[in-house]
Amino acid sequence: MTARPVKVPSQAARLRIIQGKRFARPKAWGWMLMATLAVAVFFGLIIANTALDRSAFELEELRQGIVAEQGRFDQLRLEVARLRSPERIQPMAEELGLVYPDPADIRTVMAPGVVVAGRNDDRWTDIKSILSASP
Secondary structure, X not given: OOOOOOOOOOHHHHOOOOOOOOOOOOOHHHHHHHHHHHHHHHHHXXXXXXXXXXXXXXXXXXXXXXXXXXXXXXXXXXXXXXXXXXXXXXXXXXXXXXXXXXXXXXXXXXXXXXXXXXXXXXXXXXXHXXXXXXX
């Protein structure tokens, strides 16, 4: 019998080359884009909230101004009522010589050609016919 050498598997024989797609690691730019978008939306919401708060403050200032002007308006109306009161006007009128007329001094002035309503009907009649019909 003769001896033959035993084949020892070599290290190179254990490794195999696989042809095909390589495993790609995830791209970081997608995550960066999402993070940037989230931060932008967050700051946008903060800016919108600040603008709404500023509008609310302006609205409250306007309401306070309206209340103040309504109070001023009421005071001016009271002042006008006080100035129009007959108790205030009568002494001033008497100082100027204005008085109520005596009922005996009241006279009616008739102007010919003026049309007035008739006494017994709804038709318009001439002033002369009313004067001639009066006793």
